[in-house]
Structures are given as C-alpha cells and as structure tokens.
Amino acid sequence: xxxxxxxxxxxxxxxxxxxxxxxxxxxxxxxxxxxxxxxxxxxxxxxxxxxxxxxxxxxxxxxxxxxxxxxxxxxxxxxxxxxxxxxxxxxxxxxxxxxxxxxxxxxxxxxxxxxxxxxxxxxxxxxxxxxxxxxxxxxxxxxxxxxxxxxxxxxxxxxxxxxxxxxxxxxxxxxxxxxxxxxxxxxxxxxxxxxxxxxxxxxxxxxxxxxxxxxxxxxxxxxxxxxxxxxxxxxxxxxxxxxxxxxxxxxxxxxxxxxxxxxxxxxxxxxxxxxxxxxxxxxxxxxxxxxxxxxxxxxxxxxxxxxxxxx
Numbered sequence: 182x183x184x185x186x187x188x189x190x191x192x193x194x195x196x197x198x199x200x201x202x203x204x205x206x207x208x209x210x211x212x213x214x215x216x217x218x219x220x221x222x223x224x225x226x227x228x229x230x231x232x233x234x235x236x237x238x239x240x241x242x243x244x245x246x247x248x249x250x251x252x253x254x255x256x257x258x259x260x261x262x263x264x265x266x267x268x269x270x271x272x273x274x275x276x277x278x279x280x281x282x283x284x285x286x287x288x289x290x291x292x293x294x295x296x297x298x299x300x301x302x303x304x305x306x307x308x309x310x311x312x313x314x315x316x317x318x319x320x321x322x323x324x325x326x327x328x329x330x331x332x333x334x335x336x337x338x339x340x341x342x343x344x345x346x347x348x349x350x351x352x353x354x355x356x357x358x359x360x361x362x363x364x365x366x367x368x369x370x371x372x373x374x375x376x377x378x379x380x381x382x383x384x385x386x387x388x389x390x391x392x393x394x395x396x397x398x399x400x401x402x403x404x405x406x407x408x409x410x411x412x413x414x415x416x417x418x419x420x421x422x423x424x425x426x427x428x429x430x431x432x433x434x435x436x437x438x439x440x441x442x443x444x445x446x447x448x449x450x451x452x453x454x455x456x457x458x459x460x461x462x463x464x465x466x467x468x469x470x471x472x473x474x475x476x477x478x479x480x481x482x483x484x485x486x487x488x489x490x491x492x
Contacts, residue, residue, distance in 0.1 A: 188232035188258050189450050190443075191309040193332050194219025194318035195293035195325075196237055197273040197286070198244040201435065201474050204277035214474035215251055216273050218315045218348055221436045221475050223257045225443025225465065228481045231450055233443075234258035234309070236302060236332075238292040244270035245292070251476070261302040265292035275435050275474075282435050286352075294322040298331035306332055307339035311372070311446055315346040316363050320353035326362065333369050345370040345401075346442055349379040356382065364399055372449075373401035374442050377408040389414045393421060405445060405459055407438050407466075415459045422456050427467040427488070436475030441466035444485070464489050 199216035223233040235257055239245030241264050248270065252259040271288035288294065306312050312332065319326045336343050347363050354362075360383055367373055373396045375383075380392045389406055393416035396404045406414040412426040444465035448458035465485045472478030480488075 187305040187308045188234040189310040190223065190226050190231055190233045190313060190446055191236060191306055191311070192219045192223040192233065192313040193236040193329065194315055195271055195288065195291065195321055196220040196235075196239060196248050197271045197288065198247065199273050199275060199435075199475055201275040201433070202277070203473050204432075211274075212473055214477055215248065216275075216436065216475040217271070218317055218346065218436070218439045219313065220248075220257075221439035221479070222313055222315075222346075222443040222446070224255050224476055225440045225469075225479050226447040227256050227443075228479055229444050229447035229465070229485070230482050231447035232258070234261070234305070236261055236305065238263035238265050238296050238300075240265055240268055240270040240292045242269055244272070261305050263292075263296075263300060265295060268292040268295050275433075277433065282433060288321065291321070294325050296328045297324050298328050301328055301331050301335070303331075303335040306335045306341060309336075309341050310450060311342045311344050312336035313344040313346075313442065313446065314366070315348045316359065316366070317348045317350055317353070319362055319366070320350055320359065333366065337369060342371040343369060344372040344374060344442070344446055346438070347373070347375040347379055347383060348438070349382060359383065367396055368400040370401050371403065372446070373404045374438075374445070375404070375406055376438050377406060377411070380406065389423075390416075390421070403455055405441075405455070405462075407441055409434075409437075413441070413459055413463060415455050417455070424456070424459055424463055427464045429467045429471050431467070431470035433473045433478070434470050435473075436479065437466045437470050439475065440469040440479050443479075461485060461489065
C-alpha cells in the first residue's frame with residue numbers, strides 16, 4: 182500500500198512526559214501532562230487547523246503509549262514515529278518560583294536521543310511544506326544532532342521551508358558549541374524563531390533590532406523574535422514591525438514560545454502575511470500561559486479568534 186503524503190508541517194525532536202507542580206499547590210501535587218518543544222509546536226499548529234506530523238522515537242513504555250494516544254486525539258500524524266525496544270521516553274519536571282518556571286529532566290539516553298540519520302524518514306520531510314526544528318533536538322546527543330542536520334539537508338534539497346527555534350538549554354551543551362551549531366542552522370533556515378533572552382546569550386547583543394539584524398545577516402529571510410511580555414519583532418531585510426503583547430493573567434509560561442511557533446507557522450501556511458500571522462500567534466501564546474502545562478492550555482483557533490476580537 183502506498184504511503185500517504187506527509188502533513189504540511191513536519192516537526193522533529195524529543196517529546197517529554199511532563200510533571201508540573203503548581204505554585205499555589207501544597208508542594209506535593211504534580212500534574213502529569215505532555216511537553217517537549219517540538220511536539221508542542223506540532224500540537225499548537227494542529228489546534229489552529231493546520232495538518233501537522235511528528236518525527237521522533239519513543240520508548241516501549243506507558244509514556245510512549247500515552248504520547249501516541251495524545252497525537253491521535255490531537256490529529257497529529259505519528260505514522261512515522263519509532264519505538265525503541267529498551268530506551269525510555271524522556272521526562273521533564275516543571276516547578277515555579279518568583280523568577281519564573283524551572284525545568285529539570287530525566288532524559289539521558291532517552292529513546293529520542295538515540296535517533297540516527299539512517300532511521301530518518303527523508304521522504305516524509307520532503308513532501309511537507311514546512312519542516313520545523315529546535316536547537317534542543319540538536320543538543321540532546323551527538324546522534325540526534327546529526328539526525329537534525331540530515332533532516333535540514335533533506336528539507337532544503339526538496340525545497341521545503343525550514344523553520345528553526347533557537348531554544349537554548351545550557352544544561353545540554355556548552356554555550357560556544359551552541360552558538361556555532363545554532364548560527365550554522367540559522368544560515369540554512371527560512372523562518373527563524375528565536376526568543377529574546379536566549380538570543381542575548383547567544384549573540385552578546387541586547388537590542389531586539391540588533392539581534393534581528395544579526396540573524397538576518399546569517400541568512401534567515403524572516404525573523405520572528407519572541408520577546409515575552411514585550412511582544413514580538415517581525416523582521417525581513419526589507420522591513421520590520423514591533424507588535425505589542427496580548428495581556429492576560431499568566432500562571433505558567435511553559436510552552437508559550439512553542440505555541441507561538443505552531444500558531445505562526447499555521448497562519449503563514451493559511452496565507453497570512455508574517456505580521457498578521459504574528460499578531461495571531463501573540464494571542465495564542467498569551468492564552469497558553471493561563472493554565473498549567475505545555476500542552477493542555479494551548480488554545481484552539483476559535484478561542485484565539487474570540488480573544489483577538491475582544492482585544
């Protein structure tokens with residue numbers, strides 16, 4: 182039987198079973214949910230109406246089963262997801278302090294970290310319209326980094342647009358190595374999705390406009406710089422626009438940047454201009470901070486449109 186074509190957006194990376202401890206709780210209660218930046222993007226895109234698929238490897242454990250059930254329920258195509266016979270699915274723990282949310286992990290030698298280029302579904306990537314990658318996927322292991330590099334090469338060879346989030350996790354790799362790999366990937370991408378705090382560490386620059394210029398200078402034709410409470414900056418070589426934030430009562434920013442990414446890509450594929458797509462994604466990202474966890478609070482399109490009208 183011939184395989185079905187891949188969805189419009191294909192994302193690659195590591196899913197993480199999430200345990201989130203609400204800051205107003207008793208300190209002993211954890212909410213089990215789902216995380217992992219790249220899979221958050223796929224779900225966010227799907228909830229906005231885009232066709233999305235995911236490439237990864239999960240364990241032969243209850244956590245891998247739970248992810249497959251989640252993706253089926255969300256309409257995210259997981260037909261090319263692998264199952265590792267012995268390695269576990271990764272786990273994240275999210276706690277909250279006055280300084281914001283904090284992540285801890287059980288992910289060493291996880292199933293996703295053992296991905297190899299030889300296992301990569303190149304044809305799946307090649308038939309997409311956008312391939313999405315995060316720097317975290319490059320940081321979890323050397324074999325995962327090579328797999329990500331092969332995926333970007335496959336996308337570019339097929340004329341598929343490459344979307345890239347510079348998510349920086351210094352627990353996973355050295356800053357100098359991160360800079361080198363991230364800069365090289367920015368040079369290969371079509372849509373750069375950095376965040377302000379990470380970019381300040383990566384580039385040594387402070388001003389958002391200077392950071393946008395830096396990434397444009399590396400070769401990215403479109404930069405959407407996420408600035409949290411300051412909104413976002415959309416920049417091309419021809420023009421740039423600063424968009425204000427959408428204000429909500431936020432309780433947990435986990436996955437907000439991923440929600441922006443998925444919503445932004447979904448709206449670009451729907452035909453929106455980058456500015457219009459970013460206005461929509463700003464609202465989606467803000468709404469995702471009104472509940473706990475990375476996935477559960479990601480809004481659907483009707484909620485985003487309703488909130489946009491009330492702004």
